[in-house]
Amino acid sequence: MTVDAIGAGLRSDAPGTIQATEPTRFDDFARWLDGELRTLDVELRGAENTLREFAVGEGRSIHHVMMALEKARLSLMLAVQVRNKALEAYQEIMRMQV
Amino acid sequence: MIDELGGVTAAAVKLALDAATLRHQVIANNVANAETPGFAPARVSFEAHLAAARAFLDVSDDRALRSHLDDLTARLASPNAIRRQGEGPVELDAEMVELADNSIRYQALLEGISKQMAIVRTAIEEGRS
Amino acid sequence: MDYATAFAISAHGMQVEKLRLDVIALNLANANSVAGPEGDLYQPLRVVSHSRGVRSFALQIGDALQRISLPGGPAGSEVSSLDVEPRRVHEPSHPAADADGYVSYPGINPVSEMLHLIEATRAYEANVRALNAAKTMAMRAIEIGRAR
Numbered sequence: 001m002t003v004d005a006i007g008a009g010l011r012s013d014a015p016g017t018i019q020a021t022e023p024t025r026f027d028d029f030a031r032w033l034d035g036e037l038r039t040l041d042v043e044l045r046g047a048e049n050t051l052r053e054f055a056v057g058e059g060r061s062i063h064h065v066m067m068a069l070e071k072a073r074l075s076l077m078l079a080v081q082v083r084n085k086a087l088e089a090y091q092e093i094m095r096m097q098v
Numbered sequence: 099m100i101d102e103l104g105g106v107t108a109a110a111v112k113l114a115l116d117a118a119t120l121r122h123q124v125i126a127n128n129v130a131n132a133e134t135p136g137f138a139p140a141r142v143s144f145e146a147h148l149a150a151a152r153a154f155l156d157v158s159d160d161r162a163l164r165s166h167l168d169d170l171t172a173r174l175a176s177p178n179a180i181r182r183q184g185e186g187p188v189e190l191d192a193e194m195v196e197l198a199d200n201s202i203r204y205q206a207l208l209e210g211i212s213k214q215m216a217i218v219r220t221a222i223e224e225g226r227s
Numbered sequence: 228m229d230y231a232t233a234f235a236i237s238a239h240g241m242q243v244e245k246l247r248l249d250v251i252a253l254n255l256a257n258a259n260s261v262a263g264p265e266g267d268l269y270q271p272l273r274v275v276s277h278s279r280g281v282r283s284f285a286l287q288i289g290d291a292l293q294r295i296s297l298p299g300g301p302a303g304s305e306v307s308s309l310d311v312e313p314r315r316v317h318e319p320s321h322p323a324a325d326a327d328g329y330v331s332y333p334g335i336n337p338v339s340e341m342l343h344l345i346e347a348t349r350a351y352e353a354n355v356r357a358l359n360a361a362k363t364m365a366m367r368a369i370e371i372g373r374a375r
Contacts, residue, residue, distance in 0.1 A: 044217065051210045052107050055114040057145055058152045061229040062206045063368035069213035070372030076217055080225035191245070195238040195358065202230055202365045209369045 040075050047072035104215070106160040109167050110151070111211040116174055117144045118204040124180055125197050132188040139188045141196075143181045147173055233361035237354045243304050244351040247274045250306055251344050258335045261323040268313055269333040271340075276304040309334075 047068040053059035121142040131137040151166050173179065250272045262268040311334035319328035 047217075048105075048107050048214060051214055052110050053152075054210060055107075055110040055207060056151050057114075057148050061368070062202075062365055063371060065206070065210055066213070066368060066371035069210065069217070073213065073217045073220060073372070076220050077225060080220060084225055189242075189245075191241050191355075192238060195234050195241075198358065198362050199231055199234050202362060202369075205366070206369050209373070213372065 037079065040079050043075055044072050106163050106167070107214060108211060109164060111207050111214075113167055113171055113174070114148070114207050115204065116171070117142065117148065118200055118207065120144075120174065120179065121200050122197070122204070125193055125200065128188050129190065129193050129197075132190055132193075137188065138182045138185050139193070140180050140182050142179055144174055144179050230361055230365040234358060237358035237361065240354040240357075241351055243274065243276050244347045244354065246304060246306070247347040248344065248351075250274050251340050251347065254333075254335050254340050255337065257333055258337060259332060261321075261330060261332065268331055270308040271311060271333055271335045272306050272308050274304055275307050 050059065050065050050068045054062075054065045059065060121144075124140050124142050128139040147170055151163065151170060254271045257269040260269050313331035314334050315329045315331050317328055318324055318330045321330045324330050
């Protein structure tokens, strides 16, 4: 789940048209979530590697390191918030009296 | 467990910070002895050894990098880390440039490891402040 | 590393200007010296510095983007002596006067030396300012993402 994904979602809607969206199937969502988490993992490792390279002297510029780390942190925070919301929704449903 | 959370990255950054601290002391000593007759400025010649650690960065085996870092830590503590450069008098502006370079590097390393730990903290705190 | 290259360039520039200063001071100190016993009169010196590979500057930028850094500061700086006519002053009573009663002094123009001194000082200050600017930029980069 990267910060870039938010922008991609916004762009796909053409202005002025209201479309009835297809209901997302459960396994599509699961697969999507899994893919996003893998992307997040790659991004986190990449940022950590950038810092390691900088420490050892191989690294690129300072702003590259700082930006990579900050982007990774924001992506992680977004993923955590999505997870928290999903958990909340699940708990709310479980509390419903049938 | 806390040691594992920091990981090899924290060890590498710590080593780089130690090197920068030592370099600062050497530069300060050079500046303090600017007027001492016969004093030759010294430099910390550690970067070559640190560069050798680069070979271990690509391999995903953290243990190899960690043992290499332990070896480098010992090297940094030895007197060989500091070398006299030539016999010349101390050039104050050259020392100032070294000082600026070293300060930037030190602060960048500090900020980098802070950010890295903030990432780990985000995961631990589950997004709840 | 980016900032390290900027520092190296400015440091090199400062070194060259300091050399210029030393040479000017030497010229001024010898302004009134006469020829020694071997007949060698002091010739004013000048620092000549040329930059490195100006033609391939575009290539240098390209290389820098690929992390091969080539500082573009002054490469070689040579101290060369100027070929100027000595200043001849009519002093028949001077021990070093020649047959016509003239004493030869080095052809140093103090006014132009002072001008070069001012230029060297300005250039040195400019290099220091460039270095400080590079340092400020690096400090700002460190502050990326830091909450105010």
